[in-house]
Amino acid sequence: MNYERLEADKKDILLIDDMAVNLRVLSAILAREGYNVRKALNWQMALTACQTVLPDLILLDIMMPEVDGYEVCQRLKASQLTADIPVIFISALDDVFDKVKAFSVGGVDYITKPFESEEVLVRVQNQLALRTAQLEILKLNAELEQRVQQRTSELEKALHKLQGEVTYRKHLQSKLLDIALHDSLTGLPNRILFIRRLEKALNSAKQEPNYHFAVLFLDCDRFKVINDSLGHLVGDELLRAIARRLQACLKPVDTLARLGGDEFAILLENLTDISIAIKLAESILQQLSLSFQLSRYEVFMNASIGISWGNKDYDRPEYLLRDADTAMYRAKAQGRARYYVFDPVMYQEAIQILELENDLRRAIERQEFLVYYQPIISLSTGRISGFEALVRWQHPIRGLVSPIEFIPVAEETGLINAINTWVLRSACQQLSIWQHYPVTPEPLTISVNLSARLFLQPDLLVQIDQIIEETKVNPAYLELEITESVIMENSNAVRIILQQLKQRKMKLVMDDFGTGYSSLSYLHSFPLNALKIDKSFVKRMQENQENMGLVPAMIGIADSMGMVVIAEGVETKEQLLQLRSLNCNFAQGYFFARPLEQQSVIKLLAASPQW
Known part of the structure; x- marks a missing residue:
């Protein structure tokens, strides 16, 4: 096993929590402070993570299925490998009994949810400092x-130093025990009190077959925009106004809580049907759509709401809140200002995405990616003029994973940078090799x-300069494809970079033209x-004659600006003939060939096909 530190000056923190949302939030907080953060959903993943690289610190959730946090901590302390790693418990449980139990099984600290990022960072820093002092x-x-004499x-x-850290830790523990059950800004119940009432409702459902309840998780849309533009004082005033408007929609027996930030939760009890929720x-969406008359501004606000139907099948109250939160994010994804009722399939999808992210990180380390190449055909000669490099993931268990599945996750997590750079280097290396084969046409480009x-x-x-230097390829044969979103999101900075690439003789291609902003001004x-x-x-050229005008118009635009045109997705001979009649310059698609591995490319070049 490899138990070396990842970096000598970069602390490694392992997060163990079955809730993907918590992992994302904690990971973001700690990563911003320069820590190396790894995530595990259960005991098995945590054990594997520890065996791979020993963490400096573990943040552990108590309430997890199968093996809870107490048992995980006991197992860690029982192992000689992990016995000395400090463990901080993070949980919504706030009873003294739970905290005593956490310390009795080996925990060094205890953070109660909802946590503040400053508190988490202070406690993490304290424990890492304690660990350093102990090693000293x-x-x-x-x-x-x-x-x-020398070391006294x-x-x-x-x-x-150790005594000071211990004293400070005890001081923070004392403050945690004194946390109130209500939000100081709105006066509403906070997360701790909401979880307790939710737990009581869940117990009632287990004891009474006819007892039903529902949880609504509400997140304000555009709140950050208002908060950043008008200031935090206006943001706080708006949160208090939202709380009052929500309270007016509820019955006295209902529970409204502020969970933190612009998130609210509602517990509805003694329901007969989910239609009530x-x-x-x-009703809430309709009320929130009305303007808020604040002291100095008139503000408009919407919200996205997730609904979870409570029943006795839930083991923990936090799982109900988690599912409502998941449904809320689905509502946001569908356009915001709407509600969505939780479906159990959604939780499995969230877990799969998190697992995919973890697999992607390992895939980068293990170089599990492959590059396939799809030929680009010159329509004037009918012969191959170049290839587009397309990344594929050879997963050790799942086999080839479609880019449609893993590229969005890579984009969201930032892993796309490492993948993209690797593909560029691999494609240039391959082009350099192909250019030495006698069957390779001259010139042959790579996109x-x-x-x-x-x-x-x-x-x-x-x-890019380093890759060109390493592979010794002629930059004039390298074509870099970008989408409209690249230049629309940060146009000035991107324009400078593109101009510098153009000065290096590289070709620049606008990919998927017409599917994005469709603005001609940037051209x-x-x-x-x-x-x-x-x-x-x-595809629509043959399906609907009225749409034929789009392709000729695009070709005309390119021609008027001195650009060439490449048509994607050519699958039939009829499409090829139509594109030729429109004086399209290049084409690619399954009609010519599917994306090919390296050896198949050589065979195709040797065959010297002509269409």
Whole structure:
């Protein structure tokens, strides 16, 4: 096993929690502070993570299925490998009994949900400092006999530091025990009190077959925009106004809580049907659509609502809140200002996405990616003029994973940068090899897609220059494909980068033209060499005669600006003939060939096909 540190000066923190939302939030908080953060959904994943690289600190949730946090901590302390790793418990449980039990099984600290990012960072820093001090003390003790006089002063300093950290930790623990059950801004119940009432409702459902309840999870849309533009004082005033308006929609027996930020939760008890919860959600959405008359501003606000139907099958109250939260995110994904009722399939999808993210990180380390190549055909000669590099993931268990499945996750997590750079280097290396084969046509180009995220890297040009230098390819044969979103999101910075790429003789291609903003103004402002017509337009050429005008118009636009046109998704001979009649320059698609592995490309070039 490899138990070396990832980086000598970068602390490694392992998060163990079955709730993907908690993992995302904690990971974001800690990563921003420079920590290396890894995530595990259960005991098995945690054990594997520890065996791979020993973490400096573990943040552990108590309430998890199958093996709870107490048992996980006991197992960690029972193992010689992990016994000394400090464990901080993070839980919504706030009873003294739960905290005592957490410390009795080996925990060093206890953070009660909902947590504040500042508190989490302070506690993490304290425990890492404690761990460092403890290691210093061990070192001092090992050398004590030989260097007593020399190390006495250092030992006293380390002990003094340790005593200070312990005193500070006890002070924070004391403050945690005094946390109130109500939100100081709105006066509403906070997460702790809401969970307790939710637990009581769940117990009632287990004891009374006819008892039903529902949880509504509400997140304000556009609140951050208002908060950032008008200031936090206005944001706080708006939150109090939202709380009052929500309270007016409820009965006295209902529970409304502020969970933190702009998130609210509602517990509806003694329901006969979920339609009651749905009607309430519709009423809330209607009320929140009305303007808020604040002291200095008139503000408009919407919300997305997730609904979870409570029943006795739930083991923990937190799972109900988690499912309502998941449904809320689905409502946001569908356009916001609406509600969505939780379906159990949604939780499995969230888990699968998290597992996919973890697998992607390992895939980058293990270089599990492959590059396939799809030929690009010159319609004037009918012969191959180049190839587009397309990434594939050879998963060790699932086999080839479609880019449609893993690229969005890679984009969201930022892993796309490492993947994109690897594909660019691999494609250039392959082009350099192919150019030495006698069957390779001259010139042969290679096209590589560049992610929008890649343009946020300050050293993008340095990386590209390094790849060109390493592979010794002629940059004039390298075509870089970008989408409309790349230049629309940060146009000034991207324009400078594209101009510098153009100066290096590289070709710039606008991919999926017509599917995004469809604004012609940027075409005049950016140094593009070619437009790539999306396959959806090529497909509709034959399906509907009225849509035939789109492809000729795109070709005309490109021609008027001195650009060439590449048509994607050519699957039939009829499409090929139509594109030729429209004077389209290049085409690619299954009619010519599917994406090919390296050896198949050589065979295709040797065959010298002509269409």
